[in-house]
Amino acid sequence: MTRTTPARPVSVEAVFPELAAYRGRTTRLHPRPGRPGMRESHVGGPMLWPDAEPWPVCHDPHQPETEGYAPGEIRAARAAGAWPQSRPWRGAGAPGADGPVPFVGLAQLFRRDIPGLGSGPGGADLVQLFRCPFTHGPYLERRYRLRWRRAAEAESAERFFAAPPEVPQLRWHDELPEPCVLHPEEVDTYPWAEDDTLPAPLIARIDAWDDAQAEALGSEALSYQDDLSIPPGWRVGGYPSWASTGPMTIDCASCAAPMRLLLTADSGEMDAGSHSWVPLEDRDPDLHGIASIRGGRSVAQPTRLRFGRDRDLHVFTCPSGPGHTPRWVLT
Structure with missing residues (x-):
């Protein structure tokens, strides 16, 4: 629509x-909840990500946490029209103490869907936006990342990520995007x-x-x-x-x-x-x-x-x- x-x-x-x-x-x-595909522009949907390419991760130190939300429980609560329940933090207090933290894919935009989208390096026409799900430093700073691609090259990959890596717990339930289709x-x-x-x-x-x-x-x-x-x-x-x-x-x-x-x-x-x-x-x-x-x-x-x-x-x-x-x- x-x-x-x-x-x-x-x-x-x-x-x-x-x-x-x-x-x-x-x-x-105009994002609206839906089921976007990886070859579509979206917020919170599956990224067009070649399987041979490492998923982006954050190596920076993170602030300690005391409680959080499991992604699966967030999704289940949303489907039921309820609020998820927070639980005590698992393991070490600082996220990433056991290794790098995977970024969360927030959005991807194709110029074929959004003609006003600017160009990336080398004429790239697909941009993907990521955010580290945790905060950094005394001012609770956030880390974001852009990944530019040429859409035709990315779509020609032999295999793609079926499910990107995901942290077992998020500090806030609004760190997890709801998959949304777009209506530019x-x-x-x-x-x-x-x-x-x-x-x-x-x-x-x-x-x-x-x-x-x-x-x-x-x-x-x-x-x-x-x-x-x-x-x-x-x-x-x-x-x-x-x-x-x-x-x-x-x-x-x-x-x-x-x-x-x-x-x-x-x-x-x-x-x-x-x-x-x-x-x-x-x-x-x-x-x-x-x-x-x-x-x-x-x-x-x-x-x-x-x-x-x-x-x-x-x-x-x-x-x-x-x-x-x-x-x-x-x-």
Whole structure:
């Protein structure tokens, strides 16, 4: 089934004509629980991974743990519509004390499914995203990894991983992605309005408009950031959101070139302030506003993943050197 973003409650360029010069495109991925195959774009599904290639592992020291969740029990609880039960940590307190920790495959994206996907080294057209399931250091840092491939070469392998290695226990149940099929849809997007992301006079007008909306309509008020600029959820390309950090300059550590947003992975597909973006297919046409949304958690948080304290994970890559180290920013 396709997913169709509703028209914006007002035309942003009618209210702020200057924004026409900043209009961009982003591809909303619209993940929904399903059974994706390894030759499909997905979140949480089987990776297209040649059997002869080692699965990525984390060798860095990890923080000690006291309790956790078994992956099999997480899956069983989700299937039953229940919450999994945590159990005392098995073995040594620090994950990886007995050897490297396998990364968890979070998503894979083919350009044939998502035309706006950037290119990797050597024209690679398939990207795979991984995360170490445990935290590192006193600031509980996370480790992510990108694997770029040429899809045709990867698909020509003789054998593939049937089941990747998996840790026996996870610290949190939201470290395990729910397998989701994708419904890519391109929509217009506009920059986050703060600091120097837009000209100061335009930001001042946007802020004044938001204030007037709030004064006139209260809880029913629209806002530029929530309703008009950047959609929530998993998306490719477009503009980054900066809700918790404020705008940041993201430059390449190798060549100092400004980096480009490749992908945003979101803890949820909506919240109380951004529900106007929920697709028409997930709404009851006889109801209005947030009350019209159907599907419960499969719409609001389909992937079951969490990034930071319910933040966005922005993945930036270097347009000048696709092989340069990507940057990961929680906002």
